[in-house]
Amino acid sequence: MPNILVFVETSASGELRSNPAGALSAAAAIGTPVAVVTVSPGSGAAVADTLGKLGAAHVFIAESASAATLLATPQAAALAAAAAEYDASAVLIEGTTDGRDIAGRLVARLGAALLADAVALKRDGDRLVATHSVFGGAYTVESTVEDGPVVVTVRPGAFEATSATATPAIKTVALDADGSASAVIDSVVEEKAVSSRPELREAKTVVSGGRGLGAADKFVLVEQLADALGAAVGASRAAVDAGWIPSNHQVGQTGTTVSPDLYIALGISGAIQHRAGMQTAKTIVAINKDADAPIFDVADFGIVGDVFSVVPQLIDAVASKN
Amino acid sequence: MKIVVLVKQVPDTFGERKLDTTTGLLDRDASEPIIDEINERALEAALQQKDADKSVEVVALSMGPSSATDALRKALAMGADRAIHVLDDSLAGADVARTTAVIGAAVASEGFDLVVAGNESTDGRGGVLASSLAETLGVAALTSIGELTVDGTSVSGVRATEYGTVTARADLPAVVSATERAPEGRFPNFKGIMTAKKKPLATVTLAELGVGDSGARSTVVSVAERPARTAGVKIVDDGTAATQLAEFLASNRLI
Known part of the structure; x- marks a missing residue:
């Protein structure tokens, strides 16, 4: 061997x-x-x-x-x-x-x-x-x-x-490391895992939010559903660029590529760059008020509707099934 | 100070990207080739140095097929002073090790104080070229930097990793790579586009660089296209959608 x-x-x-x-x-x-x-x-x-x-x-x-x-x-x-x-x-x-x-x-x-x-x-x-x-x-x-x-x-x-x-x-x-041709580290700030949620790329379930959430304080809805499902929290680039969530949550071409059993996209239109980061998920669920959003082309279960009314009901329904 | 910016032509991520399933190589006819966005950010970092100090020379360098000239012209229109195109038919399908050796030879023959690359291309996504190039050139690598600070003798910046943030610096000459957190590339203005046509764009071959063909090589064994995902159920919420979804998830043992 x-x-x-x-x-x-x-x-x-x-x-x-x-x-x-x-x-x-x-x-x-x-x-x-x-x-x-x-x-x-x-x-x-x-x-x-x-x-x-x-x-x-x-x-x-x-x-x-x-x-x-x-x-x-x-x-x-x-x-x-x-x-x-x-x-x-x-x-x-x-x-x-x-x-x-x-x-x-x-x-x-x-x-x-x-x-x-x-x-x-x-x-x-x-x-x-x-x-x-x-x-x-x-x-x-x-x-x-x-x-x-x-x-x-x-x-x-x-x-x-x-x-x-x-x-x-x-x-x-x-080991006698030669530092003459190396960058030198001045300081390191280790980010302690502050959340009890699973790590994005290893999670069995990922709940992601996008532009449709509309505001930073509304993004909490994504986190609430994630917690109800024991899921990791992801985001589209739009949500990251808007500053609603740190960039290490970005799913897509330029973020993390995820392959969970279940991926739930909330208020995400599904630009091709986002789909490149999640389309190998086993099951994809999308909730978006725009019936023509491209995310529905790859969704196993799509709901055309308002995330702010569907998601709280979904959280209740999940709780009643558990 | 001379800054060499590495430029790669990639298929536009807004389009359908295809591989040739026989050769495993990129199907260059399937999508529009563009300068990789991350390279525009790398170039912007270099141009900002030039904005602050006119004596800074910015050289855009690309290895690629003849169409890569377009990416270099864009770099010139944005403000690079000169461009170098490493063009050789034998480079089709070159792996990371060969690409590093060739770019290393081109950069070494040009001479540099700083090389700026993107942290990873949108097509290959290997993300190792900058550090491999630094090893080849025998200089420091400061990679995955959001915003660069360059003084006459050193470069510094903050890199975000999976575990936190690291503040680091390197003496020049050095190789750095820029991330998506780096400022967006500027749009070429009319004057830039016009003057780009007159700026020098040199083409060099492997024979001129004196690069042989040695070392281990990775090769493609097989390529399979994943069946396209098909849309499943799509319902319009009438007040019961959440319940239906919960039942779908439960019946598929997902909750």
């Missing part, structure tokens, strides 16, 4: 930033998963045990004083060192803002090829084949690398956690 590196993002204080179980499981399906973390000296031991519980067979801990002060370069150096240490055939990196920076550097550093934004991975003989969802899910494309090292950015939330708990072999190395 070839060794597959999985980069695991950690905060400045060495805590896991997201659940890497999905990526570790993806690696386990194609080889032996090796978790790689880059942390400040002395803070790696705590995560190693957790990573084993999530299925890592090996944990490679690169300790660097600049782990939290240089942008992407210590992490890329750690992965390059781990790739050599484990003779890895592929490196999986979650496609977050930081992850993509690390992947970009690593591709150039290793002379590797990139398989970008994979939503599935499989082994085909010696080759690794990645599946990509292109143009908002309009196409499914499979790609591979015939020869040479492979770096894969994996779409966050796309992989299920399936691995059994392992007792990992741990290796800790001191």
